[in-house]
Amino acid sequence: MSTKERYESAKARYAKVGVDTDKAIQILKNVAISLHCWQGDDVKGFDQDGPLTGGIQTTGNYPGKAMTPEELMADMEKVMSLAPGKKKINIHASYAIFEEGQWVDRDQLEPKHFKKWVDFAKAKGVGIDFNPTFFSSPKVKDGLTLSSPDEETRKFWIRHGKACIRISQYFAEETGIPCVMNIWTGDGYKDIPGDRLGPRMRYKESIEEILSEPYDFNLVKPCVESKVFGIGVESYTAGSAEFTLSFAAEHKDKCLPLMDNGHYHPTEVVSDKIPSLLCFFPEIALHVTRPVRWDSDHVVLFDDETREIAKEIVRNDALDRVYIALDYFDASINRISAWTTGLRNMSKSLLFALLQPNAQLKELQDTNNLTKLMTVQEEMKTFPFGDVWDYFCESCGTPVGFDWFTEVEKYEKEVLSSRK
Numbered sequence: 001m002s003t004k005e006r007y008e009s010a011k012a013r014y015a016k017v018g019v020d021t022d023k024a025i026q027i028l029k030n031v032a033i034s035l036h037c038w039q040g041d042d043v044k045g046f047d048q049d050g051p052l053t054g055g056i057q058t059t060g061n062y063p064g065k066a067m068t069p070e071e072l073m074a075d076m077e078k079v080m081s082l083a084p085g086k087k088k089i090n091i092h093a094s095y096a097i098f099e100e101g102q103w104v105d106r107d108q109l110e111p112k113h114f115k116k117w118v119d120f121a122k123a124k125g126v127g128i129d130f131n132p133t134f135f136s137s138p139k140v141k142d143g144l145t146l147s148s149p150d151e152e153t154r155k156f157w158i159r160h161g162k163a164c165i166r167i168s169q170y171f172a173e174e175t176g177i178p179c180v181m182n183i184w185t186g187d188g189y190k191d192i193p194g195d196r197l198g199p200r201m202r203y204k205e206s207i208e209e210i211l212s213e214p215y216d217f218n219l220v221k222p223c224v225e226s227k228v229f230g231i232g233v234e235s236y237t238a239g240s241a242e243f244t245l246s247f248a249a250e251h252k253d254k255c256l257p258l259m260d261n262g263h264y265h266p267t268e269v270v271s272d273k274i275p276s277l278l279c280f281f282p283e284i285a286l287h288v289t290r291p292v293r294w295d296s297d298h299v300v301l302f303d304d305e306t307r308e309i310a311k312e313i314v315r316n317d318a319l320d321r322v323y324i325a326l327d328y329f330d331a332s333i334n335r336i337s338a339w340t341t342g343l344r345n346m347s348k349s350l351l352f353a354l355l356q357p358n359a360q361l362k363e364l365q366d367t368n369n370l371t372k373l374m375t376v377q378e379e380m381k382t383f384p385f386g387d388v389w390d391y392f393c394e395s396c397g398t399p400v401g402f403d404w405f406t407e408v409e410k411y412e413k414e415v416l417s418s419r420k
C-alpha cells in the first residue's frame, strides 16, 4: 500500500471519532519549531576557546562535530531537510561570525556579526530566535553575571543584553518574523548562600536595564528562563521559577516567561504549567528537552511528557500563543540524528495532539464521565497515527519512515567522517 492509501484508510478511522486529519495536517504545516544551533557543536560557539560553563554540560565525543559556521549551517540545513513542517533557527550570541581580526567581546556585538546567519535564514525562508550568552566567558566572575555584586561585571553583561536586543530587532526586521530573545544565566551558588535576596534584586535591576533598550515588542519577544539548579550551582539559583515568573508578570508589556522542561524538580511537569500560565500571559515560550533524572538535555523523544506538552498547547487553542523551541545537546551519538530525532518528535507530538478528539474529551470531563474519558484517551493511543504522520512527511517533501536515517548515514559517510 502506498503512503497515500494508508493515509486514506487512517483518515476514515479518525473521521469516525470526529477527527479531521486533513485539517490537522494543514494546521501543523504552519507551526514553527525553533531549531537550536548548539546541538551541532556541543554548545561551543565561535567567539571563544574556553570550556562550556554556566552549570551545563555536554557529554560524549562522537566524531563529526561542526567546527566552523559553514559546517554548522550545512548541518542545520541537512536536519531541516529531514524533518517536516515549518522551522525557525535559534542561535546564541556566542555564534557571532567575525571577519579575520575583527573579534569583539560580547558587550560590543553588532548586527553585522550575525549577517551570515541572516543570509542563511533568508535563504531557508525561516525566522531567527536569539539568546544572549551569559556563560563560557572569562567575563563571568565567580560564576555570576547579571546578579554579580561586582559593578563592572554586572555592567558588562547588561551591555551584552542590550546589544542582543538590538541584534534581535535586526533579525526580526530582516526576516519579517518575530525574534524570541531568551535571557538565561547560570548565576547561583554551589553551597548555602549568606544572602538570597541581594543577588535576586541585582538580577531584577539588570534585566530591567536590558529591557530599557528600545525595541518593538511585536517584533522582539524577550523571555526570562528559570532554572532550579546547575552543575556546581546546586544550592541557589538567582533566576528561580518564582523569580522569573514574577518578573515576567510584572513586565508583561515587554517580556514573556520561558519554561524549559529540564529546569524543574524531577516530579514537576511543564505540561501542567502551560495552562496555568495561559490563564495570565498572552504569550509564553518553551524550551523542549528531555531531562533524565536532572537537566541532562537528552534528545527529545515521542514520549508521554512531550505529547502532554503538545496536547496542552493544541487543545487550549494556543498554537499562536506558545513559542516552541528545542533545547538539548547530545554529543554521544551522531549529532545530525540527535537533532532530527528531536525535531521530528516535537512535530510528531503536535500532530498526535491535533489528532485527539479534544472537544469530546473536554465534554466527557465536564459531564463527569471520567470512565469514558479514560477509555477514549487510551483507545486513541492505538489509532493509525503512524499512517497520518508518514503522509504528513511525504506531503512536506521530507523522508518517510526510516528513510531519513539512511540520509543521515550517507551524510556521515560523505561529510562528517572527513571532519577532524
Ligand SMILES: C[C@H](O)[C@H](O)[C@@H](O)C(=O)CO
Pocket: 038, 043, 056, 131, 184, 225, 227, 260, 287, 295, 327
Ligand atoms: C544553551 C542552554 O541550554 C540554554 O541557553 C539555556 O536555555 C538552558 O537551558 C540552560 O540549562
Ligand SMILES: [Mn+2]
Pocket: 225, 260, 287, 327
Ligand atoms: Mn533552556
